[in-house]
Amino acid sequence: MNRAWVLSTLVAAGAVSMAAAGLQQAPASGAAKVVEIQKLKDNLYVLTGGGGNSAVFVTDLGVVLVDTKLAGWGQPVLDKIKTVTKLPVTTIINTHAHGDHTGSNEFFPTSVEIVAQQNTRLNMDRMEAFKGLKVNFLPKLMFKDRMTLGSGKDRIDLYYYGAGHTNGDAWIVFPALRVLHAGDMLGARQPPAVDPDNGGSGLAYPDTLAKAAASLKNIDTIIPGHGPLMTMRDLEEYAQFSREFRNGVVSGFNHGLSLGEVVESWKVPAGKYSAYTAPPERTTASARAIFGELTRGIGP
Numbered sequence: 001m002n003r004a005w006v007l008s009t010l011v012a013a014g015a016v017s018m019a020a021a022g023l024q025q026a027p028a029s030g031a032a033k034v035v036e037i038q039k040l041k042d043n044l045y046v047l048t049g050g051g052g053n054s055a056v057f058v059t060d061l062g063v064v065l066v067d068t069k070l071a072g073w074g075q076p077v078l079d080k081i082k083t084v085t086k087l088p089v090t091t092i093i094n095t096h097a098h099g100d101h102t103g104s105n106e107f108f109p110t111s112v113e114i115v116a117q118q119n120t121r122l123n124m125d126r127m128e129a130f131k132g133l134k135v136n137f138l139p140k141l142m143f144k145d146r147m148t149l150g151s152g153k154d155r156i157d158l159y160y161y162g163a164g165h166t167n168g169d170a171w172i173v174f175p176a177l178r179v180l181h182a183g184d185m186l187g188a189r190q191p192p193a194v195d196p197d198n199g200g201s202g203l204a205y206p207d208t209l210a211k212a213a214a215s216l217k218n219i220d221t222i223i224p225g226h227g228p229l230m231t232m233r234d235l236e237e238y239a240q241f242s243r244e245f246r247n248g249v250v251s252g253f254n255h256g257l258s259l260g261e262v263v264e265s266w267k268v269p270a271g272k273y274s275a276y277t278a279p280p281e282r283t284t285a286s287a288r289a290i291f292g293e294l295t296r297g298i299g300p
């Protein structure tokens with residue numbers, strides 16, 4: 001009887017310790033963190049999962065990684081990069097400050113050059129994730145309106161067209177491949193996601209999109225911040241849609257409607273935008289950003 005008790009206790013203790021170890025190992029091993037890699041061109045890949053869409057651009061000098069996903073996703077990102085090249089990551093470009101695009105900057109060696117629009121650097125300066133020793137993972141190469149990295153087939157053009165999602169959204173063009181990474185300025189076919197705390201502007205958003213659509217040439221494929229690939233036609237359509245949304249909200253504000261009344265009354269214009277929706281939560285947040293700007297009397 002004693003022996004049976006000891007045995008069952010040992011078995012139970014073993015089961016408990018295995019369960020505890022399993023709990024501790026699961027997040028650390030990243031077993032559940034699945035990053036998918038999609039080949040867009042011979043030297044350009046898209047990584048999905050774990051936050052925003054990342055681009056992997058393989059140049060002669062090393063890998064340029066656009067956006068690093070959420071914190072804790074660096075290893076699965078690197079594992080996927082290693083399936084397509086032996087070259088190390090030498091450059092990271094952050095499209096904007098949000099943690100689902102910058103969270104795994106800290107996974108990469110401090111020798112990696114990190115690039116961003118200058119307002120994005122200022123926004124990242126304020127983030128808890130980049131305090132203390134982690135200042136090493138802030139962008140150190142900044143641009144204001146335009147910058148070029150590399151040359152020839154490895155050339156990358158970075159542009160800033162004004163506020164929208166934040167006040168530091170970079171538009172990243174791979175000219176030789178006719179591909180654009182648009183960050184979170186493009187994504188869901190819904191009213192724009194605006195982050196006023198990071199300088200985003202619902203008033204400026206459509207103008208910024210229109211400027212990008214008019215300025216960027218020779219682009220066949222757009223990688224949005226989230227979701228499936230898009231085209232310039234989608235960008236033009238989103239510029240138009242977001243303009244109609246903004247104008248509707250501004251008109252409601254000017255007619256003395258409340259935020260709730262504007263959200264209640266605004267509908268996706270019939271006929272033109274069949275793939276678009278206006279979920280109440282997103283629509284409210286987007287309209288609230290515009291109301292805030294109108295109340296403060298800023299914007300165009």
Ligand SMILES: [Zn+2]
Pocket residue numbers: 096098165184
């Ligand atoms: Zn974002």
